[in-house]
Amino acid sequence: MKKFVLTLSIIFLLCIGAVFKPNLIKADSGFDSSWDSGSSDWGSSSDWGSSSDWGSSSWDSYDSDGDLDGSSIFVIIIITIIIIVIVSIICSKKEGKSTEIESYSKLSDEEIHEYINDLDIEAFNNTVFNNYKQIQEAWMNFDLDSIRNLVSDEIYNMYSMQLNTLKVKSQKNIMSDITYINNYITDINIDNNTQTIETILKVSCFDYLVDDKNNVVRGNKNIKMHYTYKLTFTRKVEKQNLKHCPNCGAELSINSSGICNYCKSTIINNETNWIMTKKEMIKQ
Numbered sequence: 001m002k003k004f005v006l007t008l009s010i011i012f013l014l015c016i017g018a019v020f021k022p023n024l025i026k027a028d029s030g031f032d033s034s035w036d037s038g039s040s041d042w043g044s045s046s047d048w049g050s051s052s053d054w055g056s057s058s059w060d061s062y063d064s065d066g067d068l069d070g071s072s073i074f075v076i077i078i079i080t081i082i083i084i085v086i087v088s089i090i091c092s093k094k095e096g097k098s099t100e101i102e103s104y105s106k107l108s109d110e111e112i113h114e115y116i117n118d119l120d121i122e123a124f125n126n127t128v129f130n131n132y133k134q135i136q137e138a139w140m141n142f143d144l145d146s147i148r149n150l151v152s153d154e155i156y157n158m159y160s161m162q163l164n165t166l167k168v169k170s171q172k173n174i175m176s177d178i179t180y181i182n183n184y185i186t187d188i189n190i191d192n193n194t195q196t197i198e199t200i201l202k203v204s205c206f207d208y209l210v211d212d213k214n215n216v217v218r219g220n221k222n223i224k225m226h227y228t229y230k231l232t233f234t235r236k237v238e239k240q241n242l243k244h245c246p247n248c249g250a251e252l253s254i255n256s257s258g259i260c261n262y263c264k265s266t267i268i269n270n271e272t273n274w275i276m277t278k279k280e281m282i283k284q
Contacts, residue, residue: 104200104230106184115188116195127274128199128231129180135276136175136205139163152234152277170212177224178205186230193237196277201229225284232278 112121131150138147142163144156151159166172181202189196204226208219219225244251248263 104186106200107186107188112185112188115190121185124185124197124274125183125199128183128201128233129203131233131274131276132201132203132229132231133178136178140173140175142167142172149273150275152275155276155279166209171209171217174206174208174210174221176206178203181226194234195237196232196234197274198230198232200282201231203227203229227281228283230278230280230282231276233274234277235274 109121112119131147135147135150138144139159144159144163148156181204183199183201185197185199187198204224206221206223207225207227208221209217211217245260245263248260250260250262
């Protein structure tokens with residue numbers, strides 16, 4: 001916040017200097033010492049109520065060639081208001097991200113078992129991280145088929161399009177040394193025979209893009225990133241045997257790799273295993 005206030009002060013001074021007559025702008029001393037009091041705090045000796053404030057005689061000390069006319073003062077006020085609004089928006093966004101993460105409260109073991117009484121919480125948390133890591137490594141290696149049973153159709157199709165874009169650009173997203181930090185369950189929903197769990201996962205990893213010559217084109221291979229995700233996992237309580245392809249409607253005859261022999265689409269047969277249906281980064 002102090003950096004924003006300091007930046008605001010500097011920009012404000014530049015705005016004031018911009019509306020002065022040329023003979024004042026050319027001053028060699030730079031910012032007047034009355035503004036540079038050695039403190040960036042609004043409540044310091046250079047604040048609004050001090051001897052150098054708007055109501056002081058310092059504004060009257062300029063001669064007739066350097067006086068601010070009404071239009072100049074109006075411009076200063078408008079510019080100041082715009083800057084304050086921009087800074088306020090930036091600050092509120094930063095605070096909003098922190099508040100958003102804090103708003104995801106952890107469910108207690110008792111609350112979790114009220115929804116799913118036989119859920120092994122430790123095993124589920126391990127599944128969350130292991131699946132996430134396996135998915136990210138498959139993404140890095142352009143090997144989505146290996147994690148087809150770990151993600152929903154929507155995520156699979158989205159990743160396929162994104163990887164195709166990387167292939168066209170001859171780029172690769174390196175995600176290495178993925179390290180577990182923490183995760184916890186924040187919400188559970190039961191709908192008919194479907195169980196849905198939302199969880200917060202915190203990890204660290206190296207994350208950057210390279211070209212076909214292994215040159216880094218985005219990110220930094222020497223800086224480890226810290227990410228916080230909100231992940232959603234879903235599973236069926238009872239396994240359903242699909243009789244028709246959900247993509248083409250043809251009678252199903254699925255080969256061992258889970259691909260419809262008619263339309264060649266990949267199909268998840270609604271396993272009772274947890275699959276990731278949503279992934280949202282809420283902090284980085």
